[in-house]
Amino acid sequence: QVQLVESGGGLVQPGGSLSLSCTASGTIFTIYAMGWYRQAPGKEREVVAAINRDGGTKYADSVKGRFTISSDNAKNTVSLRMNSLKPEDTDVYYCHADLGTATEYWGQGTQVTVSS
DSSP, rough: OOOEEEEEEEOOOOTTEEEEEEEEEOOOOOOOEEEEEETTTOOOEEEEEEEEEESSSEEEETTTTTEEEETTTTTEEEEEEOSSOOOGGGGEEEEEEEEEEEEEEEOEEEEEEEEE
């Protein structure tokens, strides 16, 4: 069993910054990719940013140039630095880990609210 524990999030004014962090623990052989997704009420969960074990990254078009994802393979952690936040970035953000062979895990979600 693998657990993903998220930290960060909260309330920030438009134009501000926040950082999210996620650590995976438990029986882990290899994490092939980790990432952050977000989901607004009534909408499907969508990828915000993801990073594979080789450091390759991908971002949603809406966050390119504002968000930066990073990881530490040795510590099984992934972080998301969010700059120039907009009200439309308000969502619940979920950490995701891909362990291969169709095995994936999700964090419990952390609320990010961008409001003045």
